[in-house]
Amino acid sequence: MTALIFIIFAGIAVFCGINLVVQTHPIASALSLIGVMGSLAVLYLQLGGEFIAAAQVIVYAGAIMVLFVFVIMLLNAGAEATTFQVSRFVKYFGVLLLAAFLGLISFIIQGALPKTEGVVFGAYTGTALDVGRKLFTSYLLPFEVTSILILIAIVGAIVLARKEI
């Protein structure tokens, strides 16, 4: 059952990822990216990282991508204009080259993987409690540094967006 769900959502994630690159319209690409993030959230959930899954949906799909879509709609960006011509040589040999490249990559990754047991679904605890405790004990310094970085970014955004007085 878990394997089936994993295959379905991993498939959706890969499909949306490919669709993101293939689509010429920016809104379609943005929606594909949302699809990738949603299916990744399901995969996190399967591993047991429920808080990470919720944060993934709230922050990435619900906030950042809304801003992306908002800007695309505001600029009313149309379909991407393709100016270059694809030669027949590239078209036919490209497929072969791509297949060879993918084969090579998968071979290398296969060899580099450590020979340990596979991932067990739901074996990891990622409740809000665990995440919060880790964030405020083991990873306190990176957490605070990130906060300051975000604060600088906010101040910078306000300075840039401010009207001239």
Added chain:
Amino acid sequence: MSILENFYIISLIKVAIVAFILLTTLAYLQWIERKVIAHVQLRVGPYRVGPHGLLQPLADVVKLITKEGLMPSHVNKLFYLLAPFVAVTLALISIAVIPFGPEISIGPVRTWMQLTDLRIGVLFVLAVSSIGVYGVALGGWASNNKYSLLGGLRSSAQMISYELPLGLAVAAPLLLANTLSFREMVNYQSGYWLGFIPRWNVIPEILGFIVFMIAGFAETNRVPFDLPEAENELVAGFHTEYSSMTFAAFFMAEYANMVTVTAVATLLFLGGWQPLFPEPYSDVIPILVFLLGGLVSLYHGMNPARRKDKFTLPAAGLVFLGIAAIFALSVVAPPLQDTLKPILLALFWFCGKILVLLFIFIWVRATLPRFRYDQLMRFAWTGLFPLSMVNLLVTSLVVALTSK
């Protein structure tokens, strides 16, 4: 081990019951809204279809189904049809984590009055509602209409802005109860201070509750924050180009969002299904309420001046009296005390609180005018946001000082 104790069978039955009740409620919520607004404005509201206009929702559904579904020219069909689908799906899905009552036993089966209890139930509702923006934004953009586009843009900007105070207002009761699960949230709010003041979060978190409700109005695009569909500026906003069932989907999504917001407010701040009064009184209140309702209906039904209601009001009165009798029976009769009483009492208090909040939503729509767009944004960022921030800081300080 009978077939009924199977997890999947129980879940299927519960899903069927909840879906049926939710969809009926959505249809009649619109009828109630029209009636209440009509009475606020000294009109009678829908009166022609069925007794007292009670079959109006059915007529509306038939009308919407039989209308022609128009497709504007030069639209992207996929996005155009995807938008209402996204809106209504995401609006209906939140009900899956809402608990309606405590654990109950029917015959040999013990089950919770809830479809599923996630440990991150509150976050789930927040996540679903944050995704819900896409239905409105996409619908506005895909319609190929400048009014729709403006409505979609306004809506996405508004919902992002008001999600911040909403999230911060939700965080304060979460800190108090130290949980993300709705079920434990309600259990935390059981009991009474001094024996009669209910231990609901609304008492220490009155500021958070007010901020949550205001942000909830904005999240559901309701008056006074219904800028995305301001008809004197934008025709009908994001759903201008939608007709027939696609329009009905947007319409249903709005009401489903209202139910979700009021249910979450009830669970987080108003104690879920915990009764307002301590044990012996909480059993009597529903009987009294329905008895009074029945008697008032009967009295007005017997009034010869009300010719049009000479059948409906007495019938409604008898139904109310029957419900009062069922409540009385469940309190008095020993075999029903363990099975029926917990179900009925929990449903009465939970639905009662939700209906009161829904009434406030409708009441506000009938009384308040609409904000201007810059006022709306200024109110969110300079009014609600600092207020909810202060509320969260004070709450966390108190929690940090009092916890061991």
